[in-house]
Amino acid sequence: xxxxxxxxxxxxxxxxxxxxxxxxxxxxxxxxxxxxxxxxxxxxxxxxxxxxxxxxxxxxxxxxxxxxxxxxxxxxxxxxxxxxxxxxxxxxxxxxxxxxxxxxxxxxxxxxxxxxxxxxxxxxxxxxxxxxxxxxxxxxxxxxxxxxxxxxxxxxxxxxx
Numbered sequence: 001x002x003x004x005x006x007x008x009x010x011x012x013x014x015x016x017x018x019x020x021x022x023x024x025x026x027x028x029x030x031x032x033x034x035x036x037x038x039x040x041x042x043x044x045x046x047x048x049x050x051x052x053x054x055x056x057x058x059x060x061x062x063x064x065x066x067x068x069x070x071x072x073x074x075x076x077x078x079x080x081x082x083x084x085x086x087x088x089x090x091x092x093x094x095x096x097x098x099x100x101x102x103x104x105x106x107x108x109x110x111x112x113x114x115x116x117x118x119x120x121x122x123x124x125x126x127x128x129x130x131x132x133x134x135x136x137x138x139x140x141x142x143x144x145x146x147x148x149x150x151x152x153x154x155x156x157x158x159x160x161x
Contacts, residue, residue: 012064034118034160035073044143045071045120048112053088056142061090065149066156067140072118073157074099077138084090085131089123090140093132100138113138120144 012015042079043049060066067077067090076099085091098116102125102153113122123140148156 004065015031037071041070041143044126048121051089051141051143056089058090058142058145058147059088061147063149065147066153067145067147068156069118069120070146071120072115072160074115074117074159076100076115085134085137087139090142092138092140093134093136095138
């Protein structure tokens with residue numbers, strides 16, 4: 001009888017806990033609103049897909065300037081660190097300090113690079129290939145970045161936090 005009462009009590013407590021109204025969120029907190037992305041940019045930045053090789057606007061670009069995150073405007077790469085790796089994607093051997101985070105890729109073999117601010121997918125980083133003295137290649141999707149020429153650096157949009 002004692003066990004029966006304990007079971008009934010536990011069931012009652014469990015049912016009443018489940019019927020409570022959901023906790024209300026603090027509506028005073030501002031939701032982060034990043035830049036509007038095209039379907040292709042969403043596919044790459046949010047769903048970790050990859051641009052087709054040799055199709056982006058930036059893999060052959062040699063102009064001087066800065067590359068920023070397409071989603072949040074975080075400055076990521078300087079054109080001085082860009083080089084031609086003949087892989088079909090923009091390649092950089094260094095990032096702007098603190099702008100990129102390296103994380104193990106889901107495939108277990110590569111290292112993914114993401115924007116340190118919004119955590120959007122940028123591409124992958126490879127080391128030991130010997131392309132540059134820094135021996136590093138950030139292979140970046142064009143859909144993840146936007147270029148600003150040196151003459152327009154005063155027009156860089158504010159980073160969206």
